[in-house]
Amino acid sequence: MSLPPEVDVVVIGAGPAGLAAATTLASVASVLVLDRENCAGGIPRHCGHYPFGFREFHRLMKGPDYAKKLVDRAVKAGVRVATGVNVVELEPGPRVGVTSNAGRSHIRSKLVLIATGVRESSRAQRLIGGDKPGGILPTGALQGMVYLEGRRPFRRPVILGTELVSFSAIMTCGHAGIRPVAMIEPNPTVTARWPTGIYPWLKGIPLHLSTDIKRIEGRSWVERVVLEGPAGETVVETDGVIVSGRFLPEATLLHGSHIERDPATGGPVVDSYGRCTDPAYFAAGNVLRPVETAGWSWAEGRAVGKAMCLALENALPARETPRLNLVGDALAWAIPQHVGTGAEAALDRLQLRVTRPVRGRLSMRVNGVEVASRRISTRPERRITLPLPHRSGSVEIVLEEE
Amino acid sequence: MTASAPALSGLFDVAIIGAGVVGCALARRFTLAGARVAVVERAADILDGASKANSAILHTGFDAPPGSLEQACIAQGYEEYLRIHPKLGLPLVSSGALVVAWTAEEEAALPSLVAQAQENGVTDVEMLSHSAMRDAEPGLGPGARSAFRVPREYLIDPWSAPFAYMLQAIENGAKLLRGAEVVGGRHEGHWVLETTRGTVSASLVVNAAGLWGDVLDERLIGRRDFSIRPRKGQFVVYDKSAAALAAHIILPVPNKVTKGVVVCRTAFGNLLVGPTAEDQEEREHATLVPETLEQLRKRGAEILPGLGAHAVTAIYAGLRPATEFKDFQIRSHEGRNYITVGGIRSTGLSAALGIAAHVERLAGLTLDAPSTPVWPTVSNISEYAPRDWEVPGHGGVVCHCEMVTRREVLAALDGPLPARSLAGLKRRTRVTMGRCQGFFCSAELASITAGRLEHDMADRIE
Ligand SMILES: Cc1cc2nc3c(=O)[nH]c(=O)nc-3n(C[C@H](O)[C@H](O)[C@H](O)COP(=O)(O)OP(=O)(O)OC[C@H]3O[C@@H](n4cnc5c(N)ncnc54)[C@H](O)[C@@H]3O)c2cc1C
Ligand SMILES: Cc1cc2nc3c(=O)[nH]c(=O)nc-3n(C[C@H](O)[C@H](O)[C@H](O)COP(=O)(O)OP(=O)(O)OC[C@H]3O[C@@H](n4cnc5c(N)ncnc54)[C@H](O)[C@@H]3O)c2cc1C
Numbered sequence: 001m002s003l004p005p006e007v008d009v010v011v012i013g014a015g016p017a018g019l020a021a022a023t024t025l026a027s028v029a030s031v032l033v034l035d036r037e038n039c040a041g042g043i044p045r046h047c048g049h050y051p052f053g054f055r056e057f058h059r060l061m062k063g064p065d066y067a068k069k070l071v072d073r074a075v076k077a078g079v080r081v082a083t084g085v086n087v088v089e090l091e092p093g094p095r096v097g098v099t100s101n102a103g104r105s106h107i108r109s110k111l112v113l114i115a116t117g118v119r120e121s122s123r124a125q126r127l128i129g130g131d132k133p134g135g136i137l138p139t140g141a142l143q144g145m146v147y148l149e150g151r152r153p154f155r156r157p158v159i160l161g162t163e164l165v166s167f168s169a170i171m172t173c174g175h176a177g178i179r180p181v182a183m184i185e186p187n188p189t190v191t192a193r194w195p196t197g198i199y200p201w202l203k204g205i206p207l208h209l210s211t212d213i214k215r216i217e218g219r220s221w222v223e224r225v226v227l228e229g230p231a232g233e234t235v236v237e238t239d240g241v242i243v244s245g246r247f248l249p250e251a252t253l254l255h256g257s258h259i260e261r262d263p264a265t266g267g268p269v270v271d272s273y274g275r276c277t278d279p280a281y282f283a284a285g286n287v288l289r290p291v292e293t294a295g296w297s298w299a300e301g302r303a304v305g306k307a308m309c310l311a312l313e314n315a316l317p318a319r320e321t322p323r324l325n326l327v328g329d330a331l332a333w334a335i336p337q338h339v340g341t342g343a344e345a346a347l348d349r350l351q352l353r354v355t356r357p358v359r360g361r362l363s364m365r366v367n368g369v370e371v372a373s374r375r376i377s378t379r380p381e382r383r384i385t386l387p388l389p390h391r392s393g394s395v396e397i398v399l400e401e402e
Numbered sequence: 403m404t405a406s407a408p409a410l411s412g413l414f415d416v417a418i419i420g421a422g423v424v425g426c427a428l429a430r431r432f433t434l435a436g437a438r439v440a441v442v443e444r445a446a447d448i449l450d451g452a453s454k455a456n457s458a459i460l461h462t463g464f465d466a467p468p469g470s471l472e473q474a475c476i477a478q479g480y481e482e483y484l485r486i487h488p489k490l491g492l493p494l495v496s497s498g499a500l501v502v503a504w505t506a507e508e509e510a511a512l513p514s515l516v517a518q519a520q521e522n523g524v525t526d527v528e529m530l531s532h533s534a535m536r537d538a539e540p541g542l543g544p545g546a547r548s549a550f551r552v553p554r555e556y557l558i559d560p561w562s563a564p565f566a567y568m569l570q571a572i573e574n575g576a577k578l579l580r581g582a583e584v585v586g587g588r589h590e591g592h593w594v595l596e597t598t599r600g601t602v603s604a605s606l607v608v609n610a611a612g613l614w615g616d617v618l619d620e621r622l623i624g625r626r627d628f629s630i631r632p633r634k635g636q637f638v639v640y641d642k643s644a645a646a647l648a649a650h651i652i653l654p655v656p657n658k659v660t661k662g663v664v665v666c667r668t669a670f671g672n673l674l675v676g677p678t679a680e681d682q683e684e685r686e687h688a689t690l691v692p693e694t695l696e697q698l699r700k701r702g703a704e705i706l707p708g709l710g711a712h713a714v715t716a717i718y719a720g721l722r723p724a725t726e727f728k729d730f731q732i733r734s735h736e737g738r739n740y741i742t743v744g745g746i747r748s749t750g751l752s753a754a755l756g757i758a759a760h761v762e763r764l765a766g767l768t769l770d771a772p773s774t775p776v777w778p779t780v781s782n783i784s785e786y787a788p789r790d791w792e793v794p795g796h797g798g799v800v801c802h803c804e805m806v807t808r809r810e811v812l813a814a815l816d817g818p819l820p821a822r823s824l825a826g827l828k829r830r831t832r833v834t835m836g837r838c839q840g841f842f843c844s845a846e847l848a849s850i851t852a853g854r855l856e857h858d859m860a861d862r863i864e
Contacts, residue, residue, distance in 0.1 A: 036802055046845075084798045086791070086805070099805075103794030122839035124639075124717045127692045132718065134824055134857060137844060144845025151848050151860035176863050219686060220446075220823065220857055252803065252837060255643045263711060 003082060003098065003105055007032045009308065010096055011113045012087045012253070015042020016056075016294045017285020017301030018115035019070040019079075024305030026077040029312055032107070033079055034098065036086040041067025043117055044294050046140065048147035049171045055295035064147070066294070090114075090257040094280040111280055111308050114268060115301060116253065118286040120165070121246040123216075128243070130226075133218035135240040139169040142242055146176045154240030158182040158225055159205075160213055162190040163245035163381050170203060180205050182236050184227060186212045189357070191245070191381050216241055245381070247290030264326075264333035265289045271320045271338040272345035272388060273311075274304035279319050282308055289335050289351060292383070303346040310344075317343075322392070324350075328399030330358045332380070339388060339395050349385040352397065354378055360401040362386070367393035409600030410577050414440040415767065417595055417604035419584050419618060421448035423754045424746050425610040426564035427479075429571035429578075431758035436769035439576040440602050441568070442595065444583040446856040447826030448568055449561060451612040452750065454825070455637070455688065455720025457664055457677060458560040460494070461752040464519035464527060464552050465501075465656050470729045471760070473522055476749050478756030483558070486755075490566040491779035492559065493669050495786045499555035499651040500530070500539060502705075503547045508655040515655065516550055527552050541647045541706050555651055559669045559784050560751055561829035565819065566780045567754070572818045573776040580822060581856070584611075587622045589738055595622075606739045606765055612723045613685045615731070615744035623735055628725040628745055634688050635677025636719040638698045641837060642785070644673040644712035652705060663698065665705050670804070670832060671785030672715055675702035681724075688719035715837055722747045732757065734764045741765060781810055783832050800850070801843045803836025808850070815854050823856050 008029035011018045019040070022031045039045060044052050047063030054060060057069060075081060082100075089097035094112045098105055120138040135154050137145075145151045155178055159169050162185040173180050180203075185191065188210045211229030216222060222241055227234045249267035254260075260269040260277040267288045274282045284304035285297035292300075310316045320340035326333075332353040339350070350364070357380070363373035366389045376399075378384060389395055416432045418425050421443035432439045445451070460483055463476030487494050503509040512529065519527040528551050530538060535549040572578060582599035587607070595602045611618040616626040645667045654662035665675050675698050695717055703710045724747045725731055731745035741764055743757060750757075781790060783806075790796050790807045797808030814821045814830040821827040824834075833847060834840035840847075848859035 036799060038798065086799045086802060088791075088805070099791050099796075099799065101794065101796060101798055103796075104792055119838050119841045122837075122841070124839055125714050127690075127695045127714070127717060129690045129692045129695075131687055131689060134859065138839075138841045140841045141844035145848050145860050146863070149845050149849045149860070150863050151845075151852075152863050153844075153848065153860040215689065217687075220825075250838075255641070 002102060003085065003100070003107060004032065005106070006108045008109060008312065009111045009113065010034065010107055010109045011115060012096070013042065013115035013117060013285070013287070014040035014071065014081055014083070015115060015117050015285060016044060016070060016298035018042070018113060019074045020298045020301030021113050021115065021284055021305030021308065022079040023074045023077045024302050025308055026074070026079045028309050031079045033074065033081045034085045034087055035081070035083050038084050040071045040081045040083055043140070046143045046147055047168060048175060049168065052294050056298050070298070087253060090253055090259060090281065092258055092278060094278070111282065111311060113304065113308065114253065114276070114281060114283040114287055115285045116250045116287045118247040118291050119250050120244060121248050123243050126243070126246070128213055128216060130216035131218055133216070133221050133223070135218070135222035136216065137240065137242060139165050139172070139242055139244045142169060143172050146172050152176045152178055154178060156181045156238055157240030157242050158184060158236055158238050159242045159244060160184045161244035161246070162192055164192045166244040167192060169242050169244050170205065174203070181238055183207045184211050184213060185209050187357070189379070191379060213241070247286070249287045249290060251287055262333065262337055265335060269337045270335065270347070272336045272340055272347050273307040273316055274346045275319055289333060300347065303348070307346040322394050325394065325396045327396055328401070330354045330356055330401060331397065331399050334397055340392055345388055348388060350388060350397070352384040352386070353382070354380055354384070356380060358399065358401055360399055363398050364389060365396040365398060366391050407600045408603070409579055409582060409597055410440050410602050412603070413592060414438045414602065414604035415769070416606045416608060416765070417442060417593060417602050418608045418610055420451070420610040420612055421568060421578065422451050422453035422610065422612045423449070423564040423750050424612070424743055424757055426567040426571070427754035427758040428608055428610055428743070428761060429576050430567040431762050433571040433574045433576045434771060434775050435762055435767070436771040437767060439571060440604060441576060441578045442582050442584055442597055442602055443578065443580045446581050446822040448580070449564055449829055450825065452721055452723050453560070453564060453612070454829070455718050456560050456751055457666065457674065458558055458668055458751065459651055459664070459666065460556040460558045461749055462524045462552060462555055463522055463749070463752070464524035465515060466522060466749070467728065468518060468521045471732060472730050472749060472753065475730065475753035475756035475760055477523060478759055479753040480756070482755040482759070483563070489777050490570065491782060492563055492566055493782060493784035493787055495557035495667070495669050495784065497555065497557050497649060497651050497667060499552040499653050500535065500549045501552065501653045501655060502535070502542065502549040503655055504545050509547045511655050512548065512550055519552065524552065526554065539648060539650055539652065541708050543704050543707050545704060557651065557667060557669050558751070562780050562783060563751070564754070565830060566778070569778050569780065569819050570776065573778050574772060578819070584618065585621065589740070593739065606741070606767070608741045608743060608761060610743045612746070613721055615723060615742065619742055623738060623740055627733065627742070628727055628731045630685065631724050631726065632682050632685050633722040633724040633747070634680040634682055634719055635722060636690060636694050636698065637674050637676030637717065638695055638702065638714055639668070639716040639718070640673040640675070640709060641713045641715050642671045644709060645671055647673060647706050647708045663701050665702060669784040669786060675699070677720065685721065688721050690717050690719050716835060716839065730757070732760065732764070781813065800846055801833040801836065803838050803842070804832040806831045806833045811847070811850055815851065821855070824851070824859060827851065827855070
């Protein structure tokens with residue numbers, strides 16, 4: 001299968017965001033979706049469990065069925081989906097460099113959408129000590145092994161983290177006949193919201209709060225982990241470690257490109273239309289930030305797709321430049337980084353996260369004047385939104401903690 | 403457990419114990435000299451000891467003790483690497499090194515180091531003025547006082563090099579026995595080594611057992627002339643985006659114990675900070691310690707303040723086979739046809755080819771060298787030369803961070819020196835070693851490698 005040298009729109013990533021945008025764009029443009037996996041569908045294709053699809057199809061589906069439906073819908077709308085294609089560079093023009101089994105080539109277009117999703121952070125990034133044996137995996141790799149390859153890397157692992165994805169890890173284990181022997185959370189409370197918080201209890205998996213993995217031991221394969229918690233050091237015999245959560249945008253393509261990256265989100269800097277600092281490039285879905293649900297990413301893809309339809313007709317306002325300012329060290333990030341007045345915005349709300357559990361007053365100031373506020377009591381990983389401002393000017397988000 | 407049946411039949415001229423970088427270079431050297439060579443390695447794959455983790459610098463030996471065996475071996479090994487690397491397809495990344503002084507005391511030591519370099523035959527070192535130093539490395543932290551440049555220190559691929567040496571040995575007739583630990587042996591006219599997979603007979607035995615060199619001597623010749631004192635070195639590897647921060651290998655002024663914390667690019671396009679130098683008893687485990695890694699990050703950010711903004715890609719640690727002596731411990735034991743090659747502490751990657759030449763001279767065998775030896779080439783995995791993913795027919799990219807193709811993975815599982823462990827596959831291809839550390843490719847890799855490694859990455863769900 002050969003790739004065309006030129007199309008109207010290139011979409012990088014065939015996950016919910018990319019497919020939703022492509023489907024929207026297909027009525028006005030020729031759209032080519034590129035994905036480096038051998039099958040389209042993004043992360044949901046790897047998640048053989050519920051719940052997906054409620055927002056999009058008004059019913060609960062398993063990830064792979066949901067992914068297939070999104071792909072079918074896009075193809076029906078006239079989108080061309082090419083898999084096994086790695087995008088390796090983003091150039092002004094726009095032009096993207098790719099490699100596939102056919103070798104290297106370049107594709108020109110009028111617009112490009114970056115929808116490359118997220119990944120979990122690694123054991124190395126968390127500087128977890130000990131040996132480097134086999135059997136240490138993020139949830140994503142476990143899900144791929146179990147749901148895509150029908151394989152099981154271990155029998156009695158420990159799970160680090162209590163985010164939603166950590167509970168997906170438990171479900172994935174259950175599906176594969178794997179019995180986790182402990183769930184470990186460095187914070188004093190479970191990160192994900194109740195009732196999922198009682199899940200480990202339901203499954204009889206001991207939950208260790210305020211506990212960290214001090215050391216992983218094993219020569220060729222994991223043999224045990226040493227935990228450090230309120231009761232001091234304990235040793236858990238185990239044959240695997242699932243290092244879950246702490247998502248990061250998969251924004252590798254931005255490194256060394258001409259497009260600005262926000263160190264706070266790890267994704268591209270965008271305005272409220274999802275436009276990057278090169279206005280021929282847009283971004284949507286979890287590449288914008290860690291992390292949202294499939295449904296949210298899909299809706300975002302659709303909205304940014306609409307903005308791109310306008311851009312193709314030169315009907316989008318010029319790029320807005322005032323940069324959002326965050327005041328308060330517990331604020332982790334906020335998008336869009338460049339905010340205008342929000343007229344017909346694709347990213348129609350400010351999205352924020354905090355770095356640690358906080359309680360306090362969150363407010364928005366435009367040119368120093370407060371225009372909105374709300375009380376928050378929240379934790380890392382939890383969604384926080386604010387309306388976009390109605391006036392333009394320099395925007396500050398202020399968190400006053402109690 | 404030992405088996406008494408031969409694991410490899412026939413009488414070899416030379417049996418080499420250990421397939422670290424030194425054993426690999428020895429195997430190549432003796433094979434090219436015409437010897438029938440057997441290599442016995444305890445681990446499932448080659449390069450599983452000290453050689454699995456180092457800074458990957460091809461040293462000139464400018465700071466080695468003048469007149470030492472180490473200095474001579476580095477000089478010769480360095481020179482031979484430069485000569486053979488194009489033929490074997492091995493990378494050579496020109497970087498040069500800057501030795502940077504951060505204190506008045508270190509600054510005062512620079513002239514004597516320059517003189518020492520001259521004495522070691524590294525005559526192109528040059529003192530840099532403060533501003534020349536800044537021009538050479540604009541990213542250096544404000545504490546940098548002055549520096550000298552060693553223009554011909556290079557970055558190499560620490561795994562492809564020894565792999566290519568062993569591959570060339572095998573393609574010219576050497577036999578490699580992996581997963582076989584030498585547990586004993588007797589010298590009765592010739593040597594009969596007892597291994598966990600059977601016996602190996604040879605006229606000459608070379609002990610290149612690295613971190614176990616003293617133990618092996620004890621087992622085979624009943625004495626030890628040195629004791630291994632493992633010295634751990636931990637590293638932090640930064641994202642490829644950080645590689646632009648430093649062109650040179652940034653070396654500290656060495657002290658008596660260690661070469662100190664280095665900041666340099668890697669042949670794979672990353673930037674590393676390390677190693678530490680921590681003495682320990684333990685010979686197997688190079689334990690990563692989060693607090694120490696944090697300190698390395700801090701030191702890294704003092705050396706290159708720009709580093710603070712870059713993500714960590716990997717962490718690793720290695721063990722140097724140090725001894726109570728400073729120099730290499732290489733000796734031929736009279737009348738026993740036995741040579742110990744021990745204590746190859748912190749420069750073995752650079753010195754290996756020189757050590758091999760030295761040991762060949764010590765052995766004094768009279769052999770007929772093959773007139774047209776085979777020169778295999780290895781697939782390039784350095785970021786500084788064209789890669790397989792750029793060539794059509796690669797079968798798709800498996801590891802998206804390191805851009806490792808299906809064709810490369812399949813090739814590494816096949817051929818005369820196939821990977822037998824996931825670690826071995828990583829060293830041959832770089833799979834799972836990038837930013838995501840296996841998030842995206844582990845599942846596919848588990849299926850591709852199923853049934854081909856000593857420990858499967860995953861088993862089938864019934
Ligand atoms: C392990 C894990 C489990 C999750 N579980 C859930 C869950 O249970 N429920 C839920 O709602 N959300 C879950 N999520 C969140 C998930 O990110 C969203 O559900 C959703 O997939 C986001 O859609 P997206 O389109 O932004 O990205 P993705 O679905 O991740 O799609 C991105 C696509 O881009 C492709 N790509 C990336 N880089 C390139 C490149 N350079 N060239 C070509 N193609 C590229 C990838 O192959 C991928 O197919 C999970 C996330 C992870 C990582
Ligand atoms: C932190 C660090 C940084 C370094 N940086 C550099 C650098 O930048 N440049 C440089 O030139 N050098 C560097 N070095 C040094 C270099 O890595 C070592 O000198 C070299 O790897 C030593 O190799 P070796 O073959 O002697 O030992 P090893 O690699 O340990 O090989 C010995 C082999 O013998 C096997 N073995 C042991 N016992 C038995 C037995 N009973 N039977 C069979 N097999 C056995 C082991 O499994 C092992 O594979 C560094 C080292 C470290 C640790």
